[in-house]
Amino acid sequence: MTDDPPPASAPIAFDHARGEAYDEAESRRIVGMVAATVVQMADWPKEQSFTVPYPPLSQLVLDRIALIGVLRHPGGYRLTPYREQLSCPRTLADLMALCWSSPIDAWPFLCLPDGKDLTGLLIELDPIRPSELCLRLALEFAHPDAPDKSLERLALLEARSLYEEAGNPGGFQALREWLIDHPVLSREDIAFLKLERIGGVRVTDELINILYLRVHERYFSSKDEIAICTDCGLVLVPVRDGSGERWQCETTRCRGRRNLRIGTVHRVAKDLHHAARPIREFVVAPHRLRASERSSRQSPGPLRDVEC
Secondary structure, three states: OOOOOOOOOOOOHHHHHOHHHOOHHHHHHHHHHHHHHHHHHHOOOOOOOOOOOOOHHHHHHHHHHHHHHHHHOOOOOOOOOOOOOOOOOOOHHHHHHHHHHOOHHHOOOOOOOOOHHHOOOOEEOOOOEEOHHHHHHHHHHHOOOOOOOOHHHHHOHHHHHHHHHOOOHHHHHHHHHHHHHOOEEOHHHHHHHOOOEEOOEEOOHHHHHHHEEEOOHHHOOOOOEEEEEOOOOOEOEEEEEOOEEEEEOOOOOOHHHOOOOEEEEEEHHHOOEEEOHHHHHHHHHHHHHHHHHHHHHHOOOOOOOOOO
């Protein structure tokens, strides 16, 4: 027998939702979980089942918020965010409505620290998509211990790790450059790619699944076409309104959102894949947009080369 005190019991969910364990850091973690859920839902394939219980991350964050709502705001818990006053969301539909209707610094069930980095909507409209803020928070949630918090590095962290595990970290730069040049691939492109090495490392299914997602129905036009933006090189979204159907770029900083230029148009049957959302927003788009801007400045005007 020893006189050592018994070990403290592990905290339970109630301990984390009230008292000292429920603090600004925990609130920020919950926001990160919500952001990651929004990103996951934005690219959820139509053919995959989606029922209660929701996918693990979605269910976890809803359970977490529900517990907070019961303990901290029992009087308002019966209300949903898209009714007369804001309260804790009870369903995934409630949570998504909250993300596009209210900035996160106005969510009353959280104790967020003051700061511009936690101000804004997680879902933007026209077209509907995760905001830049949402993508950043999702990346930070996925990689909380990453020493370098630059968004490009976080977006490619898993791919970089594969190169380090293969003993060829220097080859990662070649992959990054190749990815920027090839943000959209067909099924045939991927088949040939698996026979290649990029930066000295064999391209595997694991690497492809980290970098690319299948282009799903959201990007299909009524004519079963998929269009590419000339400026950012990424897939456009068909928008249907009273005047018919038109294409729109969903890349936040693309000038194609103001003055769209449509590039290559593919048939849906080509089974296209495009870069995963954080990669295309923080890696592909910035570099391609800078290149497009330089190209536009260097293009000769109609009278530039006329000799007098």
